[in-house]
Amino acid sequence: MVSSGDVDMRPIDGKRSVGVFTKRIQQALLDDEGDVAVHSMKDLPTEAHPRLRMVASPARETVADCLVSPRGLELDALPNAARIGTGSRRRAAQLLKLRPDLDVQPIRGNVQTRLQKMRDGEYDAIVLAAAGIERLEMHDLPRVELPLECMLPAPGQGALAIEVRGDDADAVAVVSQINVPRSTACTLAERTLLSQLHGGCLAPIAALGTVSDVSAGEEPHSVLHLVARVLSLDGKVCLESEADTMLDVASDDWQSTANALGRQVAEMLIDQGAKPLIEAGR
Numbered sequence: 095m096v097s098s099g100d101v102d103m104r105p106i107d108g109k110r111s112v113g114v115f116t117k118r119i120q121q122a123l124l125d126d127e128g129d130v131a132v133h134s135m136k137d138l139p140t141e142a143h144p145r146l147r148m149v150a151s152p153a154r155e156t157v158a159d160c161l162v163s164p165r166g167l168e169l170d171a172l173p174n175a176a177r178i179g180t181g182s183r184r185r186a187a188q189l190l191k192l193r194p195d196l197d198v199q200p201i202r203g204n205v206q207t208r209l210q211k212m213r214d215g216e217y218d219a220i221v222l223a224a225a226g227i228e229r230l231e232m233h234d235l236p237r238v239e240l241p242l243e244c245m246l247p248a249p250g251q252g253a254l255a256i257e258v259r260g261d262d263a264d265a266v267a268v269v270s271q272i273n274v275p276r277s278t279a280c281t282l283a284e285r286t287l288l289s290q291l292h293g294g295c296l297a298p299i300a301a302l303g304t305v306s307d308v309s310a311g312e313e314p315h316s317v318l319h320l321v322a323r324v325l326s327l328d329g330k331v332c333l334e335s336e337a338d339t340m341l342d343v344a345s346d347d348w349q350s351t352a353n354a355l356g357r358q359v360a361e362m363l364i365d366q367g368a369k370p371l372i373e374a375g376r
């Protein structure tokens with residue numbers, strides 16, 4: 095299906111940008127044109143649709159972002175004042191934090207459109223999610239993966255969100271079976287953080303949840319870790335917080351554990367002064 099995010103080339107702005115990649119597909123579900131919708135988690139607004147239910151998120155793809163350029167240069171090898179295409183304030187701010195000389199310019203459209211603009215010489219490099227490149231099977235694309243410590247991903251990046259109609263009991267039962275609770279726990283924490291910060295999809299907010307297994311010297315258990323950043327648009331201010339919690343996906347309340355972690359890290363960022371940075375990005 096073609097969404098408005100694929101065809102709308104106007105610069106992104108607050109209200110119009112909510113759900114541009116997902117609305118058309120949700121409408122198809124509501125109109126019974128299909129029974130199962132597959133979205134990129136990061137495109138799905140944090141506020142759930144009243145008649146739809148996100149029932150599964152399968153194993154997550156690579157979460158990192160990539161720097162894509164005709165010669166596949168590393169970030170520090172780009173020439174001075176290189177022109178970088180990205181409409182994402184999160185990506186722009188994190189790039190400028192490391193390379194204040196860069197000339198970051200807006201870019202719109204789907205992955206193919208963006209690549210064409212780069213090949214046409216409009217940009218020296220663009221930033222794309224590794225997951226999108228992998229899903230489109232563009233294995234030969236010249237690119238380098240940006241390390242997570244220099245480019246923390248968007249909440250939900252690399253994950254899929256599978257939605258069905260809430261009253262479609264068969265679809266709920268069948269599709270729930272492909273859910274991977276560990277993936278869901280991570281993205282739940284990230285998305286709760288995002289909604290707590292009232293960041294919307296445009297704010298310079300990055301977050302990454304990860305699950306790891308602990309066994310050394312203690313009862314084996316899993317830990318959910320969440321790290322998040324809020325930046326000024328020019329990258330000169332970068333707040334960062336992290337926390338972790340025990341996670342037991344066999345328990346009844348693992349979802350509230352993930353939500354609580356998201357709220358906790360959001361509160362820590364607010365205490366550091368995140369609100370004015372987020373307001374400035376509106």
Ligand SMILES: NCc1[nH]cc(CCC(=O)O)c1CC(=O)O
Binds near residue numbers: 205223
């Ligand atoms: N902004 C559009 C978008 N939505 C999801 C992806 C692919 C990555 C993913 O599924 O998380 C992309 C392209 C990109 O960010 O490079």
